[in-house]
Amino acid sequence: MINFLEKTAIWICRILAGVAGTALTVMIVLACANMVSRAVYIPxxxxxxxxxxxxxxxxxxxxxxxxxHRSHIAVGLLFRRFPVPVQRLLDVVSGAASCVFFVFCANETTKWGMFLLDLGEVSETLGVPFYPFVFAVAFGCVAMAFVLLLDIVRTIRGQEPLKPA
Known part of the structure; x- marks a missing residue:
């Protein structure tokens, strides 16, 4: 079961990263188009x-x-000085705290998205609703909490943290 959950987490995170990369590319193209358009005519x-x-x-x-991919900042300088069992315990505790934090963030962000949906709030210039993007951030927090939870399980079992193939 854990192998299925790990493969699912990797698959979901890859799709989300692809969407994030596409959004970043669109941001770059939009910023460049805006600069050129502003210089030539109107933004x-x-x-x-x-x-x-x-x-x-x-x-x-x-x-x-x-x-x-362990791309986040981690403070392991102090942890490395402890014996391996203490390092594992500290990894589990910090992972659990992080997991709870991201579950809380997802919950609060979802509540905010529901509030914006009920309110019917839209952007001023384009009239685009805010709530889909708020829900997107909430889903990203859920994905993060899921990966952290799987890392905790792997640490407790004495395995290396989850890494994509």
């Missing part, structure tokens, strides 16, 4: 709003993939 309408939306998708969807 692209709604650039600021779209950059914010795409930035939220990029940040939210890249969390789980970054955790899979």
């Amino acid at each position: 692209v309408k709604g650039t600021f709003e779209l950059m914010g939306y795409l930035g939220a998708v990029t940040a939210g969807f890249s969390l789980g993939f970054s955790q899979l």
Whole structure:
């Protein structure tokens, strides 16, 4: 069962990372188009709003993939001085705290998205609703919590953290 969950986590994180990369590429193209358009004629309408939306998708969807590849900042300098069993315990405790944090973030972000959905809030210039992007960030937090949970299970079992093939 754990192997299936790990493969699922890797698959989900890769898809989310692909969407995040696409959003980042669109941000770059949009920023360049806006600069050129501003110099030649008028700026692209709604650039600021779209950059914010795409930035939220990029940040939210890249969390789980970054955790899979250990791209986040980790303070291991102090941990390495302890015996291996203490290191494992500290890894489990810090992983559990991080997992709880991201579950809390996902929950609160989902509540905020529901509030925006009920309110019918849209952006000023383009009239694009906010809530889908808020839900996207919440889903990214869920993916991060899922990867952290699998890391905790692997650490307890004495295995290396989850790494994609």
